[in-house]
Amino acid sequence: xxxxxxxxxxGTTSTRAIAFECTAEGALRPAxxxxxxxxxxxxxxxxxxxxxxxxxxxxxxxxxEVVRKAGGVGRFAAVGITNxxxxxxxxxxxxxxxxHRAIVWQxxxxxxxxxxxxxxxxxxxxxxxxxxxxxxxFSASKFAWLLDAVPGARARAVRGEVKLGTIDSxxxxxxxxxxSHVTDATNASRTSLMDLxxxxxxxxxxxxxxxxxxxxxxxxxxxxxFGECDPSLLGAPLPIHGSAGDQQAALVGHGALRxxxxxxxxxxxxxxxxxxxxxxxxxxxxxxxxxxxxxxxDTAWALEGSIFSAGSAIQWLRDGLHAISESxxxxxxxxxxxxxxxxxxxxxxxxxxxxxxxxxxRGTITGLTRDSGPAHLVRAALESLAYQTRDLLDALAKDGAxxxxxxxxxxxxxxNAFAMQFVADICEVVVExxxxxxxxxxxxxxxxxxxxxxxxxxxxxxxxxxxxWEPRMRPGEREALLEGWRRAVKAAIIAAR
Numbered sequence: 001x002x003x004x005x006x007x008x009x010x011g012t013t014s015t016r017a018i019a020f021e022c023t024a025e026g027a028l029r030p031a032x033x034x035x036x037x038x039x040x041x042x043x044x045x046x047x048x049x050x051x052x053x054x055x056x057x058x059x060x061x062x063x064x065e066v067v068r069k070a071g072g073v074g075r076f077a078a079v080g081i082t083n084x085x086x087x088x089x090x091x092x093x094x095x096x097x098x099x100h101r102a103i104v105w106q107x108x109x110x111x112x113x114x115x116x117x118x119x120x121x122x123x124x125x126x127x128x129x130x131x132x133x134x135x136x137x138f139s140a141s142k143f144a145w146l147l148d149a150v151p152g153a154r155a156r157a158v159r160g161e162v163k164l165g166t167i168d169s170x171x172x173x174x175x176x177x178x179x180s181h182v183t184d185a186t187n188a189s190r191t192s193l194m195d196l197x198x199x200x201x202x203x204x205x206x207x208x209x210x211x212x213x214x215x216x217x218x219x220x221x222x223x224x225x226f227g228e229c230d231p232s233l234l235g236a237p238l239p240i241h242g243s244a245g246d247q248q249a250a251l252v253g254h255g256a257l258r259x260x261x262x263x264x265x266x267x268x269x270x271x272x273x274x275x276x277x278x279x280x281x282x283x284x285x286x287x288x289x290x291x292x293x294x295x296x297x298d299t300a301w302a303l304e305g306s307i308f309s310a311g312s313a314i315q316w317l318r319d320g321l322h323a324i325s326e327s328x329x330x331x332x333x334x335x336x337x338x339x340x341x342x343x344x345x346x347x348x349x350x351x352x353x354x355x356x357x358x359x360x361x362r363g364t365i366t367g368l369t370r371d372s373g374p375a376h377l378v379r380a381a382l383e384s385l386a387y388q389t390r391d392l393l394d395a396l397a398k399d400g401a402x403x404x405x406x407x408x409x410x411x412x413x414x415x416n417a418f419a420m421q422f423v424a425d426i427c428e429v430v431v432e433x434x435x436x437x438x439x440x441x442x443x444x445x446x447x448x449x450x451x452x453x454x455x456x457x458x459x460x461x462x463x464x465x466x467x468x469w470e471p472r473m474r475p476g477e478r479e480a481l482l483e484g485w486r487r488a489v490k491a492a493i494i495a496a497r
Contacts, residue, residue, distance in 0.1 A: 002023065004020060004031060004076045005020045005028065005076070005077060005078055005448050005452075006063060006066060006079045006238065007019075007445040007448070008080070008083075008171065009440050009444065010055060010059060010082070010084060011038075011083075011084050011246065012038070012084045012087075012105070012106075012269075013037060013038055013267075014037045015035070016034065016035035016036075016062055017065070017066040018030055018032070019032040019066045019067075020441075020442070022077075022449055022455065026455045026456070026459075028446060030438070032069035032070045033438075034062040034066050034069070035062060036061060038054065038058065039054060046108035046111075046350060046351075048104040049104060050104055051102070052089045052091065052102045052170055055102070055167065055170070056170070059174070064233075064234065073235040073236040073238065077449075077452050077454055078239050078448040078449070079229060079240045079241070079242075080242035080243065080444035080445045080446075080449075081168055081171055081240065081242065081444055082245065082443060083166065083171065084104070084105060084167055085166060085167075085186075085190045085245035086105035086137060086166065087103065087104050087167050088103045088146060088165075089165055089166070089169070090143070090147070090153060090163070091163050091170065092162060093161050093178070094161065096173070096174065096178055099150045099153065099162065100150055103145065103146065106137075106269070106308060108136050109145060110141035110144070110145050111359040113136070113145075114136050115359075117208070126205065126208075127289075129195050130189070130192050130196060131196050131280060132190070132192050132288055132289070133357060134192075135357055136359055137308075137353070138190060138191060138192040139191040140193050140209040143215075144209050144211055147211070147212075154212060158212045160214060162215055164215040164216055165183060165216070165217050166183060166191070168245070169181065169183045169217045172243070175227070175229045175240060179227055179228075182217050182219075183217040183219055183220070184219070184220055184221065184222050184224075184226075184243040185199050185220070185221055185222065185291050186243075186248040186292075186294075188201075189291040193206055193211060193216070194219065196291065196301075200219060201216055201219070220243075222248075223450045225241055226243055227240050241447075241451030242295075242444055242446070242448030242450070244443060246265070246440045247265060247273050248290075248293055248443070249441075249444045250265045250271075250410060250440045250443055251275065251292055251293070251302065251443065252446055253410075253439035253441070253443035253446065254408045254443075255458070256275050258275060259277035260275065261275045262274035263408040264389060264392075264407060264409055265410050266311060266412070266414055266419075267413075268312045269306060269307050269310050269312070269353070270310035270411070271304060271305070272392045273302050273303075273304045275292055276302055276303055277300065277301065278298075278301070281301065281303055283303055283395075284399060285395035285396070285398040285399050286354055286355040287354055288303065290304050293458075295451070295458065296450050303396060306354050307353050310347075310413060311411065311413050312347070313345065313347040313384060313385075315327070316349065316363075317381055321374075323377055323378055328416075330418075331416045331418045333374070333378045334379035336375060337379055340376065341372055342369070342484065344366050344387075344485055345365050345381050345384050345488075346361075346363065346364040346366075346384065346488050346489055346491075347381065347384050348362050348364060348492050352492070352493070355391055355392070355395040356489065358492075361495075364492035366487070366488045382418060382419045383422055383426075383481075384485075386423040386426040387426060387481075390426050404429050405429070406430045406432050407423070407430070408432050408433075409431055410434065410437055410438075410439040411437070412437075414437070420433065420469045423469070424469040424470060424471045425472060426482065427471075428478070430470050432468050433467045435466060446458055
């Protein structure tokens with residue numbers, strides 16, 4: 001009987017576990033899945049929190065369910081983990097209990113801290129060392145805030161009594177019964193504390209952000225052994241042999257392993273990751289330099305652009321505005337209009353990401369007339385995905401990346417054919433969506449399979465042909481739409497200032 005990999009995909013809106021069967025050809029096929037939605041907490045405007053204990057309970061529950069569905073733990077060879085990145089967790093080393101709600105990657109509460117550091121002229125040195133700009137998006141300022149919020153936490157962290165980490169570290173700590181306080185290099189590269197050149201924590205950056213290095217996890221490569229599961233949890237001491245942040249895992253899942261390959265994941269946010277090869281590239285266009293993966297003796301680097309609100313804009317239409325009752329209605333409503341009627345939505349609900357990096361920006365609607373209705377807002381939200389993607393691709397081109405012939409996409413929003421065709425039209429690129437959508441989980445499974453020796457390399461071996469959308473919009477129409485978008489973004493930024 002073929003062996004299975006248990007992939008844990010801990011995301012922003014849900015936690016899922018998927019069992020992947022490793023075929024004789026080296027392809028990974030889904031065999032069982034379990035998913036639990038995650039509660040979102042918004043204690044103040046711009047603040048976003050998760051309950052780390054809830055995340056762990058959901059992780060354990062989904063894993064047990066998948067093991068049961070797949071026929072028992074004896075079929076599994078290893079565990080792989082992928083996770084929402086930058087989200088910061090603090091917990092008690094003795095009890096294993098979180099000391100505060102986790103601060104989610106979208107959270108903007110430390111914007112004043114990163115703005116102060118930028119005003120002091122610190123950003124060039126931080127960016128040179130880490131590839132990242134100064135922004136509350138990244139984990140370092142979140143760690144510092146948590147250490148200040150929990151009385152005595154900073155001193156206890158120095159003594160090893162309090163642990164800090166991103167979600168991967170938290171889940172691995174719990175899976176191993178507290179035996180492993182580790183992270184992988186892709187997650188570490190998103191903290192503003194890891195040196196890209198050495199892939200080690202930098203004491204000067206830890207001092208700059210006031211984060212004691214003693215509280216941070218050990219950094220390992222993506223297919224290394226991260227520990228083994230406490231056998232009381234799943235019934236056997238399964239080795240944890242793969243880990244990567246969700247966007248890097250999706251890059252691996254897509255098989256985007258060559259320089260010039262790129263993917264974008266349309267989830268809660270949207271994240272463009274472009275493989276730039278075996279050496280880091282410094283961006284001059286406010287993109288992020290980051291580690292793509294380090295596994296099996298190979299290391300690849302990437303440039304990344306982050307869109308903070310993608311699927312969350314559709315959720316807002318449904319839950320906040322009540323313009324739709326379910327997300328799938330958006331495609332028919334948008335397609336029913338001849339055009340956007342001049343209406344643009346800039347979804348700056350938690351600020352604007354790359355290439356603008358305006359943490360104080362908020363959602364803005366422009367171009368409303370008496371003829372505007374709910375369908376125009378729905379269409380504007382879907383169109384905003386394409387405009388923001390175009391902004392990222394333009395920035396990538398300015399950084400010297402070769403033009404894309406194909407943009408690989410995944411995530412829940414890609415089920416919307418109107419949105420994907422509009423991305424192809426506005427970005428002037430073929431859009432390709434794989435038949436199997438869970439690219440983050442697939443990437444984690446592939447890293448774990450490599451680490452445990454079930455596969456020899458990370459090459460993609462798709463089992464079904466992808467869906468494709470080709471650009472068909474006239475150049476004049478495209479330019480007019482983009483000009484309207486740029487005016488809308490300018491209005492949102494001016495309003496924020």
